[in-house]
Amino acid sequence: xxxxxxxxxxxxxxxxxxxxxxxxxxxxGLYIFHRLVDVQMRHKDTETVGLTYAIVAVVxxxxxxxxxVDVFETFAKSHEIATAEANKLSNxxxxxxxxxxxxxxxxxxxxxxYIDIVVKxxxxxxxxGKLGDAVFEPGWTALAHLSTRLxxxxxxxxxxxVNKGEMLHAMNDLIKARRSRILAAGEHLPDVVxxxxxxxxxxxxxxxxLFGTHSFRIHLAITGLIAATISLVFVLIIALDYPFRGExxxxxxxFLGVKATASAALETQEAKPEARP
Amino acid sequence: MLNHWxxxxxxxxxxxxxxxxxxxxxxxGLWIFHRLVDWHVREENTAMVGxxxxxxxGIYAVVLAFVAVGAYEAMDKGATIAGEEANSLGGLAFDSxxxxxxxxxxxxxxxxxxxDIVTRxxxxxxxxYQMQERNYKEGWAQVRRIGLDLANFEPETQxxxxxxxxxxxxxxxxxxxRRARLLAANAHxxxxxxxxxxxxxxxxxxxxxxxxxxxxxxxxxxxxxxxxSIGLVFTLIIALDYPFRGDxxxxxDAYLSVKEVSxxxxxxxxxxxxxAHEEKK
Numbered sequence: 001x002x003x004x005x006x007x008x009x010x011x012x013x014x015x016x017x018x019x020x021x022x023x024x025x026x027x028x029g030l031y032i033f034h035r036l037v038d039v040q041m042r043h044k045d046t047e048t049v050g051l052t053y054a055i056v057a058v059v060x061x062x063x064x065x066x067x068x069v070d071v072f073e074t075f076a077k078s079h080e081i082a083t084a085e086a087n088k089l090s091n092x093x094x095x096x097x098x099x100x101x102x103x104x105x106x107x108x109x110x111x112x113x114y115i116d117i118v119v120k121x122x123x124x125x126x127x128x129g130k131l132g133d134a135v136f137e138p139g140w141t142a143l144a145h146l147s148t149r150l151x152x153x154x155x156x157x158x159x160x161x162v163n164k165g166e167m168l169h170a171m172n173d174l175i176k177a178r179r180s181r182i183l184a185a186g187e188h189l190p191d192v193v194x195x196x197x198x199x200x201x202x203x204x205x206x207x208x209x210l211f212g213t214h215s216f217r218i219h220l221a222i223t224g225l226i227a228a229t230i231s232l233v234f235v236l237i238i239a240l241d242y243p244f245r246g247e248x249x250x251x252x253x254x255f256l257g258v259k260a261t262a263s264a265a266l267e268t269q270e271a272k273p274e275a276r277p
Numbered sequence: 278m279l280n281h282w283x284x285x286x287x288x289x290x291x292x293x294x295x296x297x298x299x300x301x302x303x304x305x306g307l308w309i310f311h312r313l314v315d316w317h318v319r320e321e322n323t324a325m326v327g328x329x330x331x332x333x334x335g336i337y338a339v340v341l342a343f344v345a346v347g348a349y350e351a352m353d354k355g356a357t358i359a360g361e362e363a364n365s366l367g368g369l370a371f372d373s374x375x376x377x378x379x380x381x382x383x384x385x386x387x388x389x390x391x392x393d394i395v396t397r398x399x400x401x402x403x404x405x406y407q408m409q410e411r412n413y414k415e416g417w418a419q420v421r422r423i424g425l426d427l428a429n430f431e432p433e434t435q436x437x438x439x440x441x442x443x444x445x446x447x448x449x450x451x452x453x454x455r456r457a458r459l460l461a462a463n464a465h466x467x468x469x470x471x472x473x474x475x476x477x478x479x480x481x482x483x484x485x486x487x488x489x490x491x492x493x494x495x496x497x498x499x500x501x502x503x504x505x506s507i508g509l510v511f512t513l514i515i516a517l518d519y520p521f522r523g524d525x526x527x528x529x530d531a532y533l534s535v536k537e538v539s540x541x542x543x544x545x546x547x548x549x550x551x552x553a554h555e556e557k558k
Contacts, residue, residue, distance in 0.1 A: 042492075048488045048490040048496070049495070049499060050327075051324075051331070054330065054334050054335065055330075055337065056502060056506045058335050059338040059506055062339055062343075066343075067349075070346065070349060137541070140538045140541065141541065141542070143371075147371040147374065147542075151372055153436060154434055155436050155439070158435075161436065161439055164436060164439050165442060165443065168372060172447060175371060176364040176367075179360065179363065180364070182534070183360055183530075192288045192516045192517075193349070196510070196512060199509050203502055
């Protein structure tokens with residue numbers, strides 16, 4: 001339910017909510033702490049608190065920064081996976097022109113159908129986080145159909161045989177890329193990592209309560225700014241996590257590009273004989 | 278023994294136990310230290326301790342965070358390896374359509390059986406970290422059977438020869454991925470790294486003891502919170518280490534998906550696509 005909210009609203013709304021809640025709770029905690037623990041006692045030891053805060057802050061800062069980098073890399077990798085899948089479709093389209101016309105047309109029709117399934121059905125489902133087997137079943141069926149057709153095709157010439165070999169290889173790469181995409185669509189930061197990030201974040205913010213500043217407003221400002229900085233990074237992680245879901249996600253442009261290129265190539269092929277006298 | 282406990286209990290139980298130990302022992306140490314070392318001496322030198330603590334603490338913090346990230350990346354890599362093995366199995370099942378019908382069906386049945394061995398026997402063994410060779414013998418035998426069946430097949434047509442070449446390539450990838458998975462399932466953070474992390478924790482704790490704040494309660498709070506933040510990262514490392522073991526580990530979804538997809542693709546009721554296409558024409 002929370003995940004649904006995070007990925008069905010624009011990033012700025014999610015940002016406002018996350019930063020608002022995290023900072024608000026941190027400031028409320030400071031207010032309560034300030035009432036319960038004598039500020040004079042804390043004031044005398046502010047130097048010690050400040051010096052020892054270094055390690056808590058560095059552990060947390062390095063950890064959260066690395067997690068952001070990792071989530072960003074996963075996002076970039078997912079983009080590469082989608083591009084690899086589209087590239088293999090393009091290769092198959094191109095190589096199919098070396099097969100007998102009947103098979104070649106059938107292969108292109110299968111590829112077209114597969115791209116339509118991916119773009120019109122799978123992509124919207126991925127963006128909504130619906131990743132049930134039923135979503136991907138039509139795509140797998142179309143691919144199985146195409147793969148079987150290719151494997152059963154008996155080449156009549158050496159050239160066709162070479163094309164078949166290359167296409168089988170591309171087909172296997174396509175299946176790999178597809179399965180990798182489906183796995184990547186379900187990938188996200190494990191719950192335990194989120195729980196540790198939140199708890200360690202609470203420790204990092206809670207540590208600032210121990211400072212004993214002359215002005216409570218300054219104390220509020222310090223705690224608020226630290227909490228806001230941490231929650232800003234949370235927003236970045238949320239936006240980049242689930243690489244195929246929500247506003248910031250991998251797009252289907254590569255697949256649409258393959259379809260457009262293939263259509264243009266087919267038109268050129270069909271136009272050629274007419275141009276000849 | 279301790280490892281076995283970590284990976285046979287939920288992450289929350291492990292977190293509670295680890296954080297309790299990492300916080301309670303240093304607090305006890307602080308209590309003893311406070312009684313043994315004069316507070317005035319420490320109070321006079323707090324600034325000096327603090328400045329040097331920045332270096333010691335900083336190094337430890339960066340190393341600790343690096344180890345946590347390394348464990349996280351190892352887990353990611355484990356999932357990638359499992360995905361590659363599953364992909365090779367999917368490739369074999371699909372390509373088998375180009376072999377003579379009887380051999381194709383036998384090969385698909387063998388691939389199915391291999392997936393059953395992996396998901397029903399090897400995965401539970403990996404999760405329990407029973408990495409003795411005998412637990413994986415059956416899987417090796419099955420994969421060898423598939424390889425031998427394919428290697429001994431004599432193609433009668435050019436098309437079959439091409440399919441055989443592609444399948445031999447895929448089976449080699451399968452063997453590599455299987456071996457990589459078993460190695461990854463065995464891999465974990467070296468004991469030396471753990472020893473260094475725990476020794477470093479001790480050093481950091483002693484460093485915190487050296488501070489001389491006016492309030493003992495605040496000294497306890499500072500020590501407790503510092504240790505708690507380290508304890509949380511320890512928990513994260515434990516949860517992510519041993520990528521195929523315990524509560525948080527690589528799952529076998531990719532294999533199950535391959536089985537389901539290939540079974541659906543080769544349902545007996547379905548007419549071969551080539552033939553179906555001819556009929557349409």
